[in-house]
Amino acid sequence: MIEMTDVTKTFTLRRRTGRRLRRERTVVRAVDGVSFSVERGEFLGYLGPNGAGKSTTIKMLTGILTPTSGRVRVAGLDPSRARTALARRIGVVFGQRTTLWWDLPLRDSLTLVRRLYRVEERAYRTRLDELTALLELEPFLATPVRQLSLGQRMRGDLAAALLHDPELLVLDEPTIGLDVVSKATVRGFLARLNAERGTTILLTTHDLGDIERLCRRVMIIDHGRAAFDGDLGALRRAAGADRQLVVELAAPAPPIDLDGVPVITVEGPRQTLRLPDGANAASVVAALAARHEVRDIALRETGIEEIVARLYRGDQEISAPATS
Amino acid sequence: MGVIPWVSWYALRRYSAYPLGSMAEAVTNTFFGVMRASVLLALWHARPGLGGYDAADAVTFSFLTQALIGPVQIFGGMELGQRIRTGDVAIDLHRPVDLQAWWLADDIGRATSTLLLRGVPPMLVGGLLFTLHWPGPGAAAAFAVSVVLAVLLSFALRYLVTLAMFWLHDERGIQAVALVLSLFLSGMIVPLVAFPGGIGDVARALPWSGLVQVPADVYLGHRTGGGLAAALGFQAAWAAGLLAAGRVLTRAAERRLEAQGG
Amino acid sequence: MASADTAPGIAARGTRAVSTYCLLAWTWIRAAAQYPVSITLLALGTALTAGLDVAGIMVLFSRTPRIAGFSAAEVLFLYGTSALAFSVSDILLGTTERLGEHVREGTLDALLVRPVSPLIQIATEDFTPRRFGRIVPPVLVLALAIPRLGVAWTPGRVAMVPLMLASGTVIFGGVWVLCAAVQFVLLNSHGATKALTYGGATLTQYPMTVFARDFVRGVTFVVPLAFVNWEPALYVLGRPDPLNLPGWTRFASPVVGAVVCAVAAVAWRGGLRHYRSTGN
Incomplete structure (x- = not known):
């Protein structure tokens, strides 16, 4: 057309x-x-x-x-x-x-x-x-x-x-x-x-x-x-936008050790993990719940506003990994 | 600077912001000046000394009318009209500044700008192509006063027509009538001195003659001594009377707006 | 609808342009006709304003029987032919003088995405019956002046009157489009091109003997306004040409009209091309 x-x-x-x-x-x-x-x-x-x-x-x-x-x-x-x-x-x-x-x-x-x-x-x-x-x-x-x-x-x-x-x-x-x-x-x-x-x-x-x-x-x-x-x-993906899992544990704990799912931040009982591309969120959650006492869990996606803002800031950031 | 002088100053700058547009208008004014001068020359050739003017007076008159078109805005209208149409005038009326004074100040700035940008070129070109009558220092000073009064008078007339929009459903009718009166009775189309008998006397007693005919007479030195005082007094009296009428109408418009809850 | 995509001949395109013009003008008239009283009054007002020029001429002749060698009836004949030709051209194409405004405000873009020439769209914009008020004074004046001309009405002279009205309208039409085209390049030129349109209309209301010779040469050869009515009127009135131009120039108005239109068309296309390559 x-x-x-x-x-x-x-x-x-x-x-x-x-x-x-x-x-x-x-x-x-x-x-x-x-x-x-x-x-x-x-x-x-x-x-x-x-x-x-x-x-x-x-x-x-x-x-x-x-x-x-x-x-x-x-x-x-x-x-x-x-x-x-x-x-x-x-x-x-x-x-x-x-x-x-x-x-x-x-x-x-x-x-x-x-x-x-x-x-x-x-x-x-x-x-x-x-x-x-x-x-x-x-x-x-x-x-x-x-x-x-x-x-x-x-x-x-x-x-x-x-x-x-x-x-x-x-x-x-x-x-x-x-x-x-x-x-x-x-x-x-x-x-x-x-x-x-x-x-x-x-x-x-x-x-x-x-x-x-x-x-x-x-x-x-x-x-x-x-x-x-x-x-x-x-x-x-191009903007390096990822999905993150925010896990609220019953008590502060050392970083969760889950294969292929790196921990980004630890703030007391709250830990944030990055889900790699193609990872199955449900199985990660199941594995988590089996090993830890989880009080709350949330899946967070980078908003499109933020992705576009990143793109506008400069071309080079499109392929760079997110740093939040 | 007080707010009223500032409004004038701001209008002067605003209307001078696009000098090219004004210069373009001056081209047309000059062209019309040449045509009118030629036509009047032909008439004065047939009737030398008509109405007390000689041929040079008639030619000068033609270019003066063109130079004054902008300052006295002979074709009528003002920006206030647009604000009344959109209802924005309600905001103006709530300001702690008098509506009429505000727009008069604006108009003085506008007139000053157009006098310089559109008034000077026709006179210069006219002077190059024809023999013009140039005033002495006394007549020039009197002319300056007369032009100021003409601008006040023009504003007073247009303000009244514009305020009529508060009461009229469609203002284009009154604008058309105002245009006809202003063009014909000001001397714009044919100098009032060339009007035959009674029509000329009536035209000369009406306010529109103060827009073009009177300033031109003063410029050409046809009004001196007591005659000059009478001419300027004539303009001033009409201006004062019409401005006062404008005040009355402004109050009425305010009351009308309040009654409408607007 | 499909025929528009194949390239039709000039005649077919012309017919189509005229029919589109009429359709659009009619739609505007119908929209305006919802307020008949207002329209009638405004048409009267327009007629009155247009009649001011006649009033001016009458004032002149109240003081002298002849101006620059021409009688009142002769000058009124010139006025009538000029004003009628100009009014009709103004009714048909006068709104094209708003082109600069359309460019400045970006509204020209909206016209360019429609399948009709922007010239037709601008010319028909706000088409209102009010405009017809303008032809009233010249028609009345012609009706009164023609019987008083005192010329021997040969078939040639009789035929010349409608011919000069038509060519005058065409010349003024070309001038409108030409002035609009200039605004594509010089956005602020409208104030100055009024000298050609409204100025030309005023100029041709008077005998050219009123004006200086060089001035007349300018409006004969540079902007051929003298062909609107002056040259053919000399034939109708049986007068010699003060510029001593050859006899055939009395009959040249239709050709001049065609040339002016051709120049205007080229200028319009050039202007539009300029706009489309530079934007606003």
Whole structure:
């Protein structure tokens, strides 16, 4: 569905330096040799700190920007050359700004979108009814877009992006600034869209909840380069994230000696052990209970927030073992 | 620095932050100045001395109107309107600073900035292309006072129109009427001295003439001695009266906002 | 839907663009029509503002029977043809002057992910019946001025009037797009390009004999505004050309219109390409 090969995008920035009118030119490599491909039906999360190149990638995928070099194919088309043909086959949602019209009621905005995409009246009715039900649009269809809450507006934007039933949906930070309930509605909707309709979805986000809840595959971009590409489990492993067993013994004791399960810390009766990859937590617990008087036991996984924070801090830490 | 001078200073800096945009506007102002000057020259060629102006006066008048478009914001509107529309004005009204004084200070900063950035270029180019009338030190000083009064008057008028938005469902109608009055009765389109008989007298008695026609007359030295005092007094009286009306309307707007619980 | 993906001919693409334009404009009109009273009043207000130029011309002629050698009826004929052509072009393409705003606010991106030219999308934005108020003054003025011109209405002169209105509209249309295209590169140029659009509209309301010769040469050859109505009007009014241009220039307006549009199209494409390679 998407194919990017060695794509680079550079910008020339002219900045005024100091108070004088002299201008300084700097070349910024917003995207620097990124390659990846997305299969039909995938749900890919595209992650990265601000200014990492996420939005630039999205703009190249949708044909808004022309890449400086490299090859981009979306749905078999070159976005920069076949922008309008591609537009009929993909849907795009920008979380930061609406693609709807401020002064028009949502219903009229959607009518305009129908005209833009030349969706047949019949197909439009069915699709609108469907989207209205799923996204709960009914209460505010007659409200001008400027009066909608952020969550309502986002749902309206989603409907507008899906009226023409696109094969690929591209979302740039769709949950930014949304309240908990709206977030849940949007996530639930996207999950269903991907599962039931088979729509390929690519979303960029800051919200790791989106990734954990939705994406089978994660890609991390930093300083214009791909820093990681794989599933969540692989991300945990790559980041050196491990599973730990926190054991609370009846009384302070010397470090537990269990084959292949090293002890990391001992704090009085509480000891923390590191579970190696592929270790069976249940059998380790059973072995523990057989040898020691255990009062409490807890399995702890490194949160995705921490993993990503580690990745952002620098590439080298990705492969280094965790040191907590 | 007190808060009111600071507001003016801040507005001056804010409106000067994008000099390129203002310079671009000055290009259009200058172009219109050349066109208006040519048209008036043709009229004064047919009717020399019309309304007590000579040809150089008429040409100078054309460029003066263009130089004053920005400072007296002849096309109307102010940022306060946007704040009333969004309801942010409620916050302004809760500040310990008078709403009208605040926005007047803001407008003075804006006018100063646009006078420099958009006022000077048309006069310079006009002076290069045509024979302009340049004032002596006395007329220049009187003109400076007259421009300040014109800015006050312009603010007073626009403030009233803007506050009307508290009561109107759709303010675009009153904006359109205000625009027509301000463009035609200020002398912007044709100098009021060229208006025939009674229409000219009526136009000259209305406040809009204080925006462009009166400052231009003062600049051109057509008002001296008692006439000058009368001209400046005319501007000052309208400004004072309309500012007072603005105060009354501000109180009414406050009461209305309180009644709505907003 | 599939036909859009194969490359259609220029004629088919043109028809499609026009039909898309009409569909979108109609959708906007229907949205605005929910407030008919407001729209009517605003259209009247627009007509009133647009009529100010006529009022100005009337004031001039209250003081003198001729200006730069032209009578009131002749100047009003120039005003009517210029203002009608400009108003129609403004109704159709005037909102393209907001391009810089769209670029600054990043809303252009949203237009670029849709399967319709961003030019059509911007031009139809906020399309409201209110704008039609602008054509009222020139239509009334033309209706009053044409019978008072006192020229012998040969078939050629009769045919020239609609032709000059159409070419004038096309020239102004090209100027709108050209000025919008400049904003892709010079974001703050809107203030200055108004000299070409609104300035051009005011300029062509008066006989060129009012203006200095070099100025007229500039608006004849550099920005060909003199072809909006001046050159064809000389033919209709049976007057000699003060610039002594050859006789065929009286009939050149349609060709000039085509050239202006071609230049505007190239500029627009160039501007869009610039935007897509630099972003914002």
